[in-house]
Amino acid sequence: MEQVTDKAYLDMDLLRFTTAGSVDDGKSTLIGRLLYDSKSIFEDQLEAIEETSKNRGAEKVDLALLTDGLKAEREQGITIDVAYRYFATPKRKFIIADTPGHIQYTRNMVTGASTANLAIILVDARHGVIEQTMRHSFIANLLGIKHVVVCINKMDLVDWSEEQFEKIKADYKEFSSKLDIPDIRFIPISALLGDNVVDRSENMTWYDGPTLMYTLENVQIASDRNFVDARxxxxxxxxxxxxxxxxxxxxxxxxxxxxxxxxxxxxxxxxxxxxxxxxxxxxxxxxxxxxxxxxxxxxxxxxxxxxxxxxxxxKPNNQPNSTQDIDLMVTWMSNKPLQPRGKYIVRHTSQEAQAIAKEVVYKMDINTLHKKEDDLNVGLNDVARVRLRTSKPIFTDAYKKNRATGAVILIDPFSNETVAAGMVL
Amino acid sequence: MTSYNLNHLKQLESESIHIFREVAAQFERPYLLFSGGKDSILMVHLARKAFWPAKIPFTLLHIDTGHNFPETIEFRDALVEKYGCKLEVGLVEDSIKRGTAVEEKGPNASRNALQSITLTESLEHFKVDAAFGGGRRDEEKARAKERMFSHRDEFNQWDPKNQRPELWNLYNGKKQIGEHFRIFPISNWTEMDVWQYIKMEGIELPNIYFTHKREVVARDGIFLAKSPYINLREGEKWEEKIVRCRTVGDMTCTGVVESTASTMDDIIGEVAAARVTERGGRTDDKRSEAAMEERKMQGYF
Incomplete structure (x- = not known):
């Protein structure tokens, strides 16, 4: 890859993307690969992980170690929290929100997705579309991400099979038709060996689409923001x-x-x-x-x-909704469940108000996308539709129209914790 | 149709300005931790932008180990004068005199760890409820998980496993009495972004960032600048080199690199070609794999 020159940097734009996945599907390896192949890893970082890999008896350098920041994560070999990574090519600067994929970490996935333009969803070529794939896609959709790149990984373990790739693609398309993501792309890769990540695969000549890096560099995001409704x-x-x-x-x-x-x-x-x-x-x-x-x-x-x-x-002829009754999809982020009729502080843009959780309308099963109306207990990592009553008017737009004026967080007034993220319907 | 697009540096600038304003609105006694390094100089520049034409509505706080490059202190005083900022200095020396900090011994003795003590004492003394720091997530892996608004309990501790989720640009600065926040407005900047922006904006820096002749000693794979605070070990000797600082910290632990970079363009070229991270030149991070995380939990920036 070319290095970034000072002539180019004034024209570079910024792409924020999220990667969701678990230890097994090669997410950390993929990020390590993007950083490594774009020359964003420095010698001392490489030395440090080489040493750690050796100490643990691994035969080759484990690129996944690059992204495991906290001590507990290195000890357990898992990603607990959202970690942010940076790399740049001559075209773009990238910010990766690297989030754990396990169901118990939905709150981290939501956090990472909240600021992302694009989501990479990893699918293990051996296992195809699984519950976790659907969960990640649902969250990307819920958080208003307009571009999804489905990376079908570990193609080396299925003999670079085009048939397997096509099958997974068809399965994904069928399920994602229920979602509202305008731009979905599919790329067969091997993060471990580097095929179609930065360099084109020589093992999959049947694939004539772009590599992942090319896609990240060229996806059009300029028109994703709302330039119509002045706020x-x-x-x-x-x-x-x-x-x-x-x-x-x-x-x-x-x-x-x-x-x-x-x-x-x-x-x-x-x-x-x-x-x-x-x-x-x-x-x-x-x-x-x-x-x-x-x-x-x-x-x-x-x-x-x-x-x-x-x-x-x-503008006089284009105003947001001014309302004290807000319909939201919330993702719950606290161990303490939502208290029906409970009091919260709601933060929206630069505004703050008291709020009462008036009603839980339904809860989503985020694996099947079914609505549950019989179980309305909203706990950690649950997604639910909730009605709030606020102490004063809030000036909102639908989250679908504007990701800034359609977003709120809920704060517990006693613990001061951020307990939920809300998207205005 | 016109295309409304901001380049990556303007986007980062806007994000940082938004954070400065948010802190001024949400907190009562914010202070800006100023070390004299390029990141804190950048922070002052961004803070000026956030409140212009008004002055920066908070005080700068320098935690001074007494082991600074003299050029850093001169630069600091000139900057404070030029922009009409208020400055307070917390001296590590005072903590040592009070007996709350104990000087390290040995050839690698550094007051770097003691800074955390003086810092927490100063934050308490000035009743600071939000302290801006120039930490960046690309510096070190424990920093990669740091929040923009990072909560500290009444013991100044960071609890990395129990951080508040931070969504969109909605920052939750709520706290109990006695607690405070560390604020990191340039979290999303990389070393390259910082240099490119400094160039784009024409921000002045202390001259030690540019090439100069200096006596240094090679120790543990880095060069340390000659100062009264470093004692030579057996077999070591001072030698003159053409060097510059990639980061500016304590003379006892900040390595200088051999370089002939005399302009901003030279530096950007050097950063682009660099094979070692900035903090790679700092002995304090090399003490153990989790060195930074442990220091941060104890109150370090």
Missing amino acids: FPVQYVIRPQTDDEYRDFRGFAGMVEGGVFKPGDDIVVLPSGFSSKIKSIETMDGPVEEAFPPMSVTITLEDEIDISRGDMIA
């Missing part, structure tokens, strides 16, 4: 109160979470409903002509209106 949650009010030219400066700082804002645009502020015009969009490098996701900027307005953290700036 600007106010995060912080900037008032320098200095004696210089900025004495009267009053700016609203935040990250654009949807649409495009320009100076001169008519805006409306929620919850007050006051309207004004954008005077300027400021940054330390000077004013900008437009602001779009995910830019962090500071907006100044023509009129002096009272705005504080938690308010939402939108």
Whole structure:
């Protein structure tokens, strides 16, 4: 692979992807392979894992060791927590959210998927589509990931069989028709030997599609964000109160979470409903002509209106839902189950409110995708549809429309733990 | 249709600015841990961007082992002056005098581990509820699992197996009295990103990052710079080399590398071709396989 040159880095974009899988399906080996073949592993890291492999009596270097960060994980040979990995090619910088695949770690998979543009789902060529495959796909879909790459791994163990590849592909397509993932691709690989990961396989000449690395470098993600519905949650009010030219400066700082804002645009502020015009969009490098996701900027307005953290700036003809009754899909992340009628703190963009869990509508069996209406106990790793009542209006969009204004977390007011992730329906 | 696209450096910048603002909104007494290294200089730059045209609404805190490169201290004082920041210094020396820290002995003696003691004492003294650190997940494998908002209990401990899930860009900074958070706004930056961004933005750095002549001693596969804090072992000798620092920390444990890189482009070229991680030059990480994780659990950054 080419090294990244300084000429190229100003044009590089960023792809975040998640890999879900268990110890057995070769996930850590695949990540090790991507890092190794893209020259993202350094000599001292390689030395360290060579030594560990030797100490454990392994014959060759175990690339999986590269990704096992915590002591307990190295001891038990499992991945407990989400770990983030980085590599770059001349085209893109990549952030991998490496998450454990076992059912008891659903919460970690959800965490990793929440910020991902793409998910790699690993299937063992010997076993085909199994429950875990469906679970991972369901979570990718639930968290709004638009691109899934199904890597059928360990092709070396099925004699590089095209027939086996096609069968798994057909099985996956049948089951995934129930999901709503617009872009699904299939690649036969051997993470251990490197076939079709970075370099084309010489063992599978029947496959004429791209390698995994080529796919990661070229998948189109620019249009995945919402550039239509303008949303600007106010995060912080900037008032320098200095004696210089900025004495009267009053700016609203935040990250654009949807649409495009320009100076001169008519805006409306929620919850007050006051309207004004954008005077300027400021940054330390000077004013900008437009602001779009995910830019962090500071907006100044023509009129002096009272705005504080938690308010939402939108357009008069395109506003989010303002509601105290929110319908959510939640994934539960705490050992302490959801308390019916229990009180929680809900965080949404820069807003925070009290909330009561009014009703559990149904629970999902995430292996079969069936709805369960007879068992409504929501515990760790469960996925359920829940109705919340909040203490004040929240300005939401459907998660399907906007992954930022459609997302909430629930916090237990006593333990302060984050107990659930919620996607607005 | 116009294509709305931010390059990876602008995306990382925006994520970090968002975190700075979030902390200013969610916490009462945030402090920014400033070491004088490039990562903390980058942090100050990003914090300025987050609150411009207002000043950075928090104080810088330097945990000073007394074993710094003198150039680092000069640079620190000039930066504080230039941007009108507030600075507090926690001296490891004071912890030693108080008897809460005990100096290590031997030829590899370092005050690096003692920093954690002075750090926790300083955080308590200033009643800090959020301390920004320049840690990056690509530095070391225990850091790969660190959260942006990383909870510390009243004993300053990190519990890596029981971390709060961190979803989207929704950060939960809720805590009990006596607890605090370590905040890592540049978690997602790699060494390469940091250098490229420093170049893109024209950020000033201490001159020890660039090539210079210096007396060094070869020890455990790295070169240590000559200073009053290093005693030669038998058979060791000072020799003059053309070197630069890849990271800036204590003179007792931060290795310098042979390099003729005199410009930012040279450094970026060097980083791109590097075969050893940045922390590979630090003896403190080499003490055991889980060295970083153990130090972090004890309150280290």
